[in-house]
Each structure stands twice: as C-alpha cells, then as structure tokens.
Amino acid sequence: MNSLNLQQPRTISLADISAQAERAVAMMEQIRSAMLAPTARKASPVFNLSQVAGFCGIEKGSLSHRLTKGDLPPGRLNETGTRREFSLAETRAWIRAYRLASLRPAGAEAVTISVGNFKGGVSKTTTAVTLAQGLSLLGHKVLVIDTDPQGSLTTLFGILPDTEVEEDQTILPLAMGSETSIRYAIRPTYWDGIDLVAAAPLLFGAEFALPARQTQEPGFEFWRVLDLGIDDVRSDYDVIVIDTPPSLSYTTINAFMASNGVIMPLPPNALDFASAAQFWSLFSDLTTELLAKRGLDKAFDFIHVLLARVDSADAASNIVRQWIGQTYAEKVLPVEIPKTAVTGVTAAEFGTVYDVARYDGSARTFKRARDAYDAFVGYIEGSIHGVWARQTGAGRAGVLNGSTPQSKSVSKGAKQ
C-alpha cells in the first residue's frame, strides 16, 4: 500500500481525465507503429503453392501444370529460390479462376449481413472480420461497414479510429443527410478483396442526428438510411458485412434493416443467453412499433446464431447450449467457434486467424481455430448462394429457394 496516497487522498479532475485520455491515444499510436513497423500499415499474408492449390481445391501438381500456361499470376520465387510465393491479390486471382461456379451469378447483387448482439465482448467484431476475410479467400469481393463508434473493426484493419478516421470516411454524413450514397466513405484496405467504411467515436453523432431528422423531416424513415445508402454499391460487391455496436441503437436498427441476413455470435453462458433474449424482444417491440404500425414489413433471408468463444472446459456451457438449441432451434449454426488462444494472441497484434501466415504456438490449436472459422464461413457462403438463387430465380424450390419471401429491404415490398 502506498501510505502517501492514504494520507493525501486526491480527487481526479476532468483535466486529469483529459490528459489521461491523450496518453491512451498516444500509447495506441506507439503500439501500432511498433507492431506494424516499418510501414505502420498492416500487411496481408503471403501464400505458398500448396496453400494456393488448397484454396483452389486442386492438387499441387495441377497448379504447377496450370502455371506453365501463363494465364494466371505466376507469383515469385523466394530469396533462396526454393519456394514459390503468391501475394493475397495473386492468390485471389487463382481462387476466382477455380471457383467460378461459386461466385456471384449475373443479375444477383451483394448479400448484406449484419453481425449483432446486445453485448460487448461476444466476438461480434472478430466474427465480422473473419467472415469478410474468409469470404474473400473464397473469391468474393466484400465491403465491410463498421457502425460501432468504438471502431474496433476499423482498428483490426490497422487504422486508428481516434486519429486516422475523418467524418467523411464513416456513415455519419449519410445519417446526417448530407450524403445519400455510401460511396464517398469507401476505401480500400490492406486486404485485397475487402473495402472498408470506417468508424470512429464521432459516429456517436448519428444517435442524435437520426432521431432529430425523424421529428423534423416529414416522411423520413430513420431506419432506412443505411439500406438506401448502400443501394448504389450493391452491384459492386458480392457481400456486404456490417459490424454493429453492442446496443440496439438507431445505427444498429439501420444495419439490421439494410440486411438480408443476421449473424448473432453467442457464447454459451447464462448472462449472454439472457442478454440475447432481451435483444430479440426489444428488436421485436421496436420493429413492430416502427414498421407494423405503418403497414410495412421486413423479412430476413436468414438469421444465424453462432456459438462463439466456446470454452470446452466450462461444464455450465453444456446446459446453456441446450437452452440455446431449444430457443433458436434451426437458427443455430452447426459449427462452434472455440475459445482459443490463437484469437487472443493475434488480436493483440490487431489481427485474426486469417492474418497469421505462420502460428508460433501449437499447430493443433491453430488448426482447430482455423477449421472452425473455415466451416463457419462455408455455411455462410451456403446462405449467400441461397439468397443469390432467390434473386436470380435459379434456386430449386424447397432447397435453395426456401419458403421465405425475398427480402431486399424494409418496406420496398410493402410499399411499392
């Protein structure tokens, strides 16, 4: 114990807090520069021949043979001349060539997916980023939209929300009504195949702007701002992934209303289960109030509950897993993301399992985490194909087509 402190209790002024806040921001900048030295920008992984072949679903030999044709990027030999390496962009060119049948068909547009849950720390942001990266490694072109003022997703892309994000790189101008298409805010990222709309604390302004416009502008529908804002870019992307704040805010409602599908990461523990239940009842109350009263409706193409951060050593999680199964039934994805040291370690380096080219820890630990995310991304790609099939009328009734009506967005069906 520090006796000095006991004798002279000192209050903490707002100026103290302000100085402390500045130190924290400066520390983030230092950490980031040290981690991402020398360029202070994140670098995407480089892949070897067998990894590229694996992504393409072919044998290494077939890939070597195709290389001789010279119609796909040849990569380059490493310094010792023993290994061929491919950049992410080159790898994705190969993937797209070999996964043509799984790519977005003509006439279909981006499938929009929100990742949401009331609570912080349930792995929403990790799920959003790994999903975007995983889908890009299946050849898809992805736009990620960070709608959480905390900007954790933005940080995972190596950008510091507090110092490096301007208002016009976020959805704020859309919320304020000075822009109508989100195009102004889109920027490329270090990851080929993923573009970003960033977030920063200034985005809290949207929580004031949206309700203010609702009272001031006749006929304004605050919940449709993002939906209408992304219309302009829906044909430029295969998938749009939206990360949301840990609350049912005006922005979160916008994200859900703009989405074909929703993914709710849910760790199997009692408090998270309770919080998820509250989320859905509040969502239901709110949308009934907003839409049903106006004769509008909203249908989702899919809602998936993803068991996330599952701790196999925690006996209680088995019971909660049963509650989740009974409550959400077929909405629960048949894959679980384990609580893993890989995410912990790589997150400390502002990254995900897909950022790690070589894991220093146990290969088994890494494979377990990577396999789980790969399986998750695979299921979501299946849901995306289902939506595209519906959009193009190519789905077989009852299989891909399902029985739910197509949901482009709120009210479009009901109004027009």
Ligand SMILES: Nc1ncnc2c1ncn2[C@@H]1O[C@H](COP(=O)(O)OP(=O)(O)O)[C@@H](O)[C@H]1O
């Ligand atoms: N599967 C996992 N295993 C272990 N830690 C995880 C896992 N997924 C996420 N985390 C960690 O949990 C914390 C919260 O995750 P995050 O994705 O930011 O959640 P949210 O967006 O819901 O607040 C982060 O430190 C993240 O690295």
Ligand SMILES: [Mg+2]
């Ligand atoms: Mg988050």
